[in-house]
Amino acid sequence: MLVVYVDLSLYADKPFLQHSVFRKAPKRNIVIKTAEIEPKQYRRLREKCKSMTSYYDSLNKNQSEPILTDMIAYARRNRVDLYVILSLAHIPWKDRQPELHYNYSIFFYGMDYSSKFCPNVTKPFQIVLRYNIPLVYTTYRKTAPFIDAFTISLRNNIQNRLIENITVCVRPTPPSYVTSTVCTVIMDPISPYQLRHWLSYYFLIGIDRAVVYSVAPLVPYQKLLKTMNNPGRVDLVDWNFNSRQGKNGTTVRYGHKEAQVMSCFYRNKYSSRFVLVADIDQYYYATKKRQVKTIIPLIRQWVKDYPKADVYNVPWNYFTTRRPIRSPKQKLLLYQNATLFNTFREVENVSVSTVIHPIINWNFNGILDPSSCSLCEVVSPVNTH
Numbered sequence: 001m002l003v004v005y006v007d008l009s010l011y012a013d014k015p016f017l018q019h020s021v022f023r024k025a026p027k028r029n030i031v032i033k034t035a036e037i038e039p040k041q042y043r044r045l046r047e048k049c050k051s052m053t054s055y056y057d058s059l060n061k062n063q064s065e066p067i068l069t070d071m072i073a074y075a076r077r078n079r080v081d082l083y084v085i086l087s088l089a090h091i092p093w094k095d096r097q098p099e100l101h102y103n104y105s106i107f108f109y110g111m112d113y114s115s116k117f118c119p120n121v122t123k124p125f126q127i128v129l130r131y132n133i134p135l136v137y138t139t140y141r142k143t144a145p146f147i148d149a150f151t152i153s154l155r156n157n158i159q160n161r162l163i164e165n166i167t168v169c170v171r172p173t174p175p176s177y178v179t180s181t182v183c184t185v186i187m188d189p190i191s192p193y194q195l196r197h198w199l200s201y202y203f204l205i206g207i208d209r210a211v212v213y214s215v216a217p218l219v220p221y222q223k224l225l226k227t228m229n230n231p232g233r234v235d236l237v238d239w240n241f242n243s244r245q246g247k248n249g250t251t252v253r254y255g256h257k258e259a260q261v262m263s264c265f266y267r268n269k270y271s272s273r274f275v276l277v278a279d280i281d282q283y284y285y286a287t288k289k290r291q292v293k294t295i296i297p298l299i300r301q302w303v304k305d306y307p308k309a310d311v312y313n314v315p316w317n318y319f320t321t322r323r324p325i326r327s328p329k330q331k332l333l334l335y336q337n338a339t340l341f342n343t344f345r346e347v348e349n350v351s352v353s354t355v356i357h358p359i360i361n362w363n364f365n366g367i368l369d370p371s372s373c374s375l376c377e378v379v380s381p382v383n384t385h
Contacts, residue, residue: 049146049169053238059163060241063090066099066127067241068154068163069256070263073170074270075137075147080170082106083266084129084154087259100158101367104129107153117367117375125258128266128367135170142172174271177362178208179296181272183264184280185213185239187255192224198280199234205284206296209272213239213260237263258369265360265368274299275360282357284314299359302381309379310364314357 052071060067066086073082084106088096104127106113115129140147148170154163182202186195199210210233214221218238225234239260265275274296276284286294302312358368358378366375 045146045149045169046144049149051238052167052169053240055167057241059166064095065159065161066091067256068166069241069259070267071166071168072263072266073133073168075135075140075170075172078134078136080133080135082131082133082152082168083262084127084131085259085262085266086127086129087254087256088125088127089254089256089258099127101127101129103156103158105155105157106131107155108133108150125369126256126262126367128262130365137170140172142175144172146170147172177271177273179272180207180274180276180299181209181211181264181268182207182276182278182284183211183213183261183268184278184282185255185257185260186216186221186280189216189220190280192220195221195280196224196228198283199228201283203233205286205294207276209233209235209268211235211237211264211268213237213264215240215255261358261368265364269362269364273362275362277358277360284359302379303361306379306381309377310361310366311368311373311376311378312359312361313378313380314359315380 053069056068056070066088067090068084069087070085071082072085073080084104088099091099101115101117104115106129113131113133116132117128117130135150137147146169149167150170151165151167154166155161184198195212199212202210212221212234214236217240218236221236225236228234239255241254241256261277264277268275278284284295286298299312302309306312360368364376366373368374368376372378
């Protein structure tokens with residue numbers, strides 16, 4: 001069985017807690033014949049596109065409207081797949097209902113494109129829009145992080161809102177997949193040692209890559225990654241959007257967790273077969289004793305057992321003993337029987353939570369929030385493989 005353990009010791013010192021008329025999209029593709037770009041041009045594009053959070057946040061003028069958190073574009077064989085992710089986390093619950101997915105279209109090269117997601121999809125936490133743009137790139141470097149940038153306008157056709165001239169950075173479809181990626185978000189500042197422990201654990205159990213979204217300042221974690229043996233396996237993403245005004249004039253900072261999950265998955269959809277989502281205090285752990293690298297074989301077995309599923313919901317449990325985060329690496333990770341949690345005291349029995357701790361299959365093409373999933377099938381695997 002696979003479970004998620006939550007480290008409660010980290011919280012020992014904290015209390016618990018309309019429609020506008022546009023021309024229809026063209027039937028023929030817009031072919032862009034790009035010549036081989038010089039290396040320095042790739043570098044300029046990379047510098048421009050590597051951190052877009054502050055740019056997107058500058059486009060969010062009204063705090064009572066959904067905020068644009070990410071735009072992810074991939075060059076496919078005969079099109080560009082574009083995913084637009086907006087967050088509603090800062091909007092009062094009663095005001096979220098009018099913000100429906102089918103309200104939105106994009107305007108590109110004088111043409112109007114509608115979202116490919118089902119028009120009946122409604123989610124209370126975030127809006128995920130998918131567009132197929134008939135752009136064809138004939139020559140580009142598949143190993144470059146970005147190959148082009150173009151502009152679009154995003155329009156809400158019901159509330160008649162328009163964000164114009166948004167820069168979209170196009171990524172190449174990677175030539176091959178890695179098996180697995182784990183995603184997390186850091187809300188409050190944590191010790192770099194704790195992040196190192198978290199990353200080391202997932203690399204130890206066979207996860208290929210990690211993507212860390214951070215609301216907290218990035219500098220301490222950037223220094224940490226420079227000291228790690230394989231810094232290329234970790235992506236650090238700025239996720240610090242401006243604070244919003246809360247009730248009674250208080251300032252509230254939002255982590256936009258649901259939008260972050262969808263951002264991380266769609267960033268890795270074409271490069272990773274499985275995406276694991278975990279908080280910085282959560283560790284996926286196969287309960288089979290004396291075997292560390294059992295998670296990926298277990299997930300592969302689920303693919304065979306549940307061929308129609310594209311999201312696997314994992315049960316969870318707690319452990320409490322404080323970790324010696326400054327201990328030597330071998331003591332930090334490996335205990336007597338080569339497992340991490342054999343010395344930790346569990347609080348209660350493993351149980352399936354109503355909150356989804358998801359492992360997402362690469363064929364997922366829907367919208368996920370903490371308690372439900374649209375355009376997809378979620379299973380809670382039960383096995384002892």
